[in-house]
Amino acid sequence: xxxxxxxxxxxxxxxxxxxxxxxxxxxxxxxxxxxxxxxxxxxxxxxxxxxxxxxxxxxxxxxxxxxxxxxxxxxxxxxxxxxxxxxxxxxxxxxxxxxxxxxxxxxxxxxxxxxxxxxxxxxxxxxxxxxxxxxxxxxxxxxxxxxxxxxxxxxxxxxxxxxxxxxxxxxxxxxxxxxxxxxxxxxxxxxxxxxxxxxxxxxxxxxxxxxxxxxxxxxxxxxxxxxxxxxxxxxxxxxxxxxxxxxxxxxxxxxxxxxxxxxxxxxxxxxxxxxxxxxxxxxxxxxxxxxxxxxxxxxxxxxxxxxxxxxxxxxxxxxxxxxxxxxxxxxxxxxxxxxxxxxxxxxxxxxxxxxxxxxxxxxxxxxxxxxxxxxxxxxxxxxxxxxxxxxxxxxxxxxxxxxxxxxxxxxxxxxxxxxxxxxxxxxxxxxxxxxxxxxx
Numbered sequence: 421x422x423x424x425x426x427x428x429x430x431x432x433x434x435x436x437x438x439x440x441x442x443x444x445x446x447x448x449x450x451x452x453x454x455x456x457x458x459x460x461x462x463x464x465x466x467x468x469x470x471x472x473x474x475x476x477x478x479x480x481x482x483x484x485x486x487x488x489x490x491x492x493x494x495x496x497x498x499x500x501x502x503x504x505x506x507x508x509x510x511x512x513x514x515x516x517x518x519x520x521x522x523x524x525x526x527x528x529x530x531x532x533x534x535x536x537x538x539x540x541x542x543x544x545x546x547x548x549x550x551x552x553x554x555x556x557x558x559x560x561x562x563x564x565x566x567x568x569x570x571x572x573x574x575x576x577x578x579x580x581x582x583x584x585x586x587x588x589x590x591x592x593x594x595x596x597x598x599x600x601x602x603x604x605x606x607x608x609x610x611x612x613x614x615x616x617x618x619x620x621x622x623x624x625x626x627x628x629x630x631x632x633x634x635x636x637x638x639x640x641x642x643x644x645x646x647x648x649x650x651x652x653x654x655x656x657x658x659x660x661x662x663x664x665x666x667x668x669x670x671x672x673x674x675x676x677x678x679x680x681x682x683x684x685x686x687x688x689x690x691x692x693x694x695x696x697x698x699x700x701x702x703x704x705x706x707x708x709x710x711x712x713x714x715x716x717x718x719x720x721x722x723x724x725x726x727x728x729x730x731x732x733x734x735x736x737x738x739x740x741x742x743x744x745x746x747x748x749x750x751x752x753x754x755x756x757x758x759x760x761x762x763x764x765x766x767x768x769x770x771x772x773x774x775x776x777x778x779x780x781x782x783x784x785x786x787x788x789x790x791x792x793x794x795x796x797x798x799x800x801x802x803x804x805x806x807x808x809x810x811x812x813x814x815x816x817x818x819x820x821x822x823x824x825x826x827x828x829x830x831x832x833x834x835x836x837x838x839x840x841x842x843x844x845x846x847x848x849x850x851x852x853x854x855x856x857x858x859x860x
Contacts, residue, residue, distance in 0.1 A: 430634050431642065437617070437630040438468045442476070445626070446585035449479025449508070449578055451571070454488070454496045454651055455669035457592030460639050461631055463648045465590060466503065479508040479582075481574055481589070483567070485518060486531035487541045487672055487695055489688050495651040500549065502649075509549035512574065514556065516567045519829070520699055527742065527829045529699045530564055541694040557581070575625045586624045593629040596636070636664050656687050727803045727817040734824045742829065749831040750820050754801055757815045761785075763792030768810040775807050 426433065441448060450465055452458045462480065469478055480503065482496060500509055517528040530536075532544070534553055544552060551558065559580070560573035579587040612618035618628045631639075643650050657667040660683060672684060672695060684692040721730040731750075735743050756762070763785025764772075772779050772795070782794040797815060804818040812819075813835070823831045830836055 430631075430638050433633065434464065434630055435468065437628075438465065439472075441588060441590070441628060441630070442469075442473055444586075445588040447479070447579060447582045447587035448590065449481055449510075449575075449587075450590045451592070452480050452482045452496075452499070453592070453669060454482070454492045455592065456639055456643070456650060456654060456667075457594060457631060457634075459495070459499070459592075459650055460642055460648065461590060461592040462499070462503075463646065464642070466506065467646070470506075477506070477508055479510060479578060481571075481578075482511045483571055483574075484511060484513045484531070484545070485567075486513070487691075487698060488669075489653050489656075489684070490542075490691060491653045491656065491688075492651055492669055493542065495649070495653075497545070498649065500547065504547075504549060510574070511545060511547065511550045512558075512570070513544055513550055513552045514558075514561060514570065515553070515564045516570050517564055518567045520827075527745070533564075539694070539697050541691060541698050572621050575627070576622050579622075579625050584624070586626075588618070588626045588628050589621070591627055591629045592631055594634050594636075594639075595632050596634075653687075657683075660687065721821070727821050731817050731821040731824065734821065738824075745829060746820075746824060746831070749823075749834070749836055753815060753820075753831075753834055753836075757797045757801065759796070761794035761796040762813065762815075764795045764811065764814070765792060768808065768814075769793060769795055771808055771810050772814070777802065777805075 428436070448465075450458070450462045452462050465478060469476060480500070482500070484496075496511075500511060503509070513532045515530050515532050515534060518531055519527065520529045532540070532552065544550070558574060558577045560577040561570060562573075565573070575587060575589050578589075579585065612620065612626055612628075615628075617630060617632045618626055620626055642648070651669060653669060654667055662683075684695055721727060725733065735746060738746070761780075761782040769779070769781070778798040780796045780798055782796045784791045785794045802814075802816045805812075805814050805816045806818075808814060815834075819834050820831075822828070823833050826833065
């Protein structure tokens, strides 16, 4: 996607996008996380709706992950109380599978797990618009389903419960937050009528990111300009010396937040005490999260090991389920680089050849926008590729070892994501044992 500079500013472009969305879609709801981006989007959408579509209500969906700062909870409560009569409010506190990067024994933890009420980080909100197991109209929900599936299935239910008409969920995602999110906006061919910021979820259910070209400075300028309320956690982050890029409102147990777990201890000690007892590995990650013990920065292997032997040693220390998960991912990667090959730049290919790696060209990659050359590794996968400076996207046993040390169960460090088959299998297992969890 080529960056184009327009005559409009980002606020004017947003107004055009909102006009398009309100004209094009019958049902609109905003996904509100409690962060700066979704909070700003919610305020801007409601201002637009009041000005141009006063007889039309939008929905507000908040997916509550139980473990969060007190000031975030206060901001969410404040927002819902202010707008509850103007919108269709949905504050969702249902048990869901949420990935944790803290433990070598658990791939998931379960916010609002009804079997662990005694160790919940905070009390269940008790407003009429709060959705929980005792008050759940969402027919597409399955017990302890994956968090991402819950968010998508809510959109499906929202469409069905609002006349089965064309529905769009508005997200506060921005391209400059990360390379991954930028790449998500690149392929226009998957967008709605060529719009790169609108993508399909289900039949007649779409997601739109109308703030996709805003910067962090734009977000804060708009909050100041329109005097909007916001999550004052960001003030605490600022006083704690964090950079803007480090200020995230997310589950404290995921990949992006584990390095900042210590901030909970400093900013919100009461919540911190409960976090330690809620998910195994929280205190360990707080102490060792920025050390080699959890794969932070430069990792060194024990004396007498190669990266391959160290990886195999670590695999032997894991429970069978997690060990088999890693082995399957590693085998898939090795087979891919032996038989299909990954797309690499010509400069990287020449560097690999110059350093004596046994590689072979294998046509053109369909996975890269610039049609890079596929490269197959012949013979054994390298132990490490530290001598290659032009890219990290090549296979090695060191990368596999990093995944284990980082508790990267999905092996995202190697380019993997969760497959549909994995998600489906997770739902089947949870449904199988659902009845057992209620027997007491």
